[in-house]
Amino acid sequence: MENLSNIGVIKSLCERHGFSFSKSLGQNFLINPSVCPRMAELGGAKPGVGVIEIGAGFGVLTVELAKRADKVVVIEIDDSLFPVLNETLAGYDNIKLVHSDVMDVDLHALIREEFAGMEVCVCANLPYYVTSPIVMRLLEERLPVESVTVMVQKEAAQRLCAPMGSRQCGAVTAAVQYYSEPEVLFQVSRGSFFPAPNVDSAVIRLSIRKTPPVETADEAWFFKVVHAAFSQRRKTLPNPLSASLGIKKQLVIDALLSCGLTATARAEELSLHEFASLADKLLEARG
Ligand code: SAM
Numbered sequence: 001m002e003n004l005s006n007i008g009v010i011k012s013l014c015e016r017h018g019f020s021f022s023k024s025l026g027q028n029f030l031i032n033p034s035v036c037p038r039m040a041e042l043g044g045a046k047p048g049v050g051v052i053e054i055g056a057g058f059g060v061l062t063v064e065l066a067k068r069a070d071k072v073v074v075i076e077i078d079d080s081l082f083p084v085l086n087e088t089l090a091g092y093d094n095i096k097l098v099h100s101d102v103m104d105v106d107l108h109a110l111i112r113e114e115f116a117g118m119e120v121c122v123c124a125n126l127p128y129y130v131t132s133p134i135v136m137r138l139l140e141e142r143l144p145v146e147s148v149t150v151m152v153q154k155e156a157a158q159r160l161c162a163p164m165g166s167r168q169c170g171a172v173t174a175a176v177q178y179y180s181e182p183e184v185l186f187q188v189s190r191g192s193f194f195p196a197p198n199v200d201s202a203v204i205r206l207s208i209r210k211t212p213p214v215e216t217a218d219e220a221w222f223f224k225v226v227h228a229a230f231s232q233r234r235k236t237l238p239n240p241l242s243a244s245l246g247i248k249k250q251l252v253i254d255a256l257l258s259c260g261l262t263a264t265a266r267a268e269e270l271s272l273h274e275f276a277s278l279a280d281k282l283l284e285a286r287g
Contacts, residue, residue, distance in 0.1 A: 004060040004088060005033040007194055013058060017084045021195055025078055026127025029057040030151075032192035039203055040064040042185050043123030043149035045072075050115035052145075054102045054124040054134060056081060059088040059095075061125055066092045069121075073114050075102045102134060107143055120144060125151040128197075132172055135160065139179040139206070148180070148206040157184050157202035164271050171230040175223065177272055178213070180206035214276035217283055225279040229267035236264045247285050255281035 002009045010029065013019065021027045030036055039061060045051050045068035053074040056062050058081070065072045066089075075098045076085070082099065089095050096114065098105065111120055122145055126134055131152050138148050152160065161182040162168035176182050188201040216222040228244035229237055237256060242249040253263045259277045261270070270278070 002088065003033075004058050004063065005031045005036075007031060010058065010194060013084050013088070017080075017087075019080055019084055022078065024129070026055070026129050027057065027078070028193040028195060028197045030060050030125055030192060031194045032188065035151075035188055035192055035203075036061045036064040038186070039123060039125075039149060039151065040068050042203070042205060044119075044121035044147050045069040045123060048119060050111075050118040050120045052107070052110070052120065052122045052124075054122070055127050056085055056097065057125070059085050061123070062089060062095060063092065065123060066095050070094060070118060071096070071115065073098060073110060075100055075105055077101045103130070103137065107138075107141060111144060119146055121146050122148040122150070124149075128153050128156070128199075131156050135206075136172065136175060139175060139208075142179075143208075145208055147208060149185070149203065150206075151188060151201050151203050154187065154200040154202045157204045160206075161204055164275075165269055167268055169268055170233065171223075171227045174226045174230075174272060174275060176206060178209075180208050182206050214272050216276045217280045221283050222276060222279040225282055226267075226275055229270070229275070233267050236266055237261075238263055240267075241282070245282060245286065247282060251285040252282065255285050 045065045047070060049069045050071045051065045051069045053062055053065060053072055056074045056076040062072055062074050071094045073096045079099060085097060122138060158168050159170055159173060160176050161184050162173050164177055183205055185203045185205050190196045190200050228241050231244055232240040238249050238252045241252045255278060256263055256265060258281055259274060
């Protein structure tokens, strides 16, 4: 079995298959040999588990997942990688390759059809141009998965895993906290990839919650309030909430005060519980 972390092996595969890296598809492949085994272990790959991977590259993470889990389904958009993958993954009978944009795959159907009776985890080195849409999709669709363990840009990791009430948090942070318990597992330097990107990375794990940590009268409205609040994150809440939600400013101020908040509160200062009670009060105010 060829060492897919070895630059010589990667270059020879590129030459033999006429493959060239696509910047626009976020093709920076892992070459640090310690990262993929660690990701696979911490990502929950083990007997009895099925793993969904997004973005195969040359299969360096795929093989570490396949060594540990019962089955791996890897979704890859770039057809020019498939001749390479047919060679690098040839020794494994528990890997299925799906040629598609992950955003077009019916993941509920995929899990039903490919992983019946198995615990399912997602583990991937994500293409960075589409990190947030992929993470949000994995969470919002309420897939029956235990965890989502992904390599993302370091700054994205900090934002996704920021505690509510901190300066780094945003609407995406609130959604991550609502659906999961996030943690940064370890940092990965830019030199761990080929070609090296101009940013550092981190591996994060989102352990999916069985039930949300807060109760709200209307979940869609709760997220609308969160998005409205963070739409002008440095401003005090009455203006952005009033403008985005179409509720009179004084009614927004009344709702803030009745939640024990002040009229000068900003989105980045609120906890998830405070957002939930504010959303319920604003729902009443909207009538
Ligand atoms: N897993 C490999 C590794 O760790 O070396 C490759 C990771 S590379 C950062 C991202 C991979 O995702 C590339 O193989 C790229 O072609 C693929 N990709 C990019 N956009 C995608 C999409 N929308 N759906 C599925 N795969 C995608």
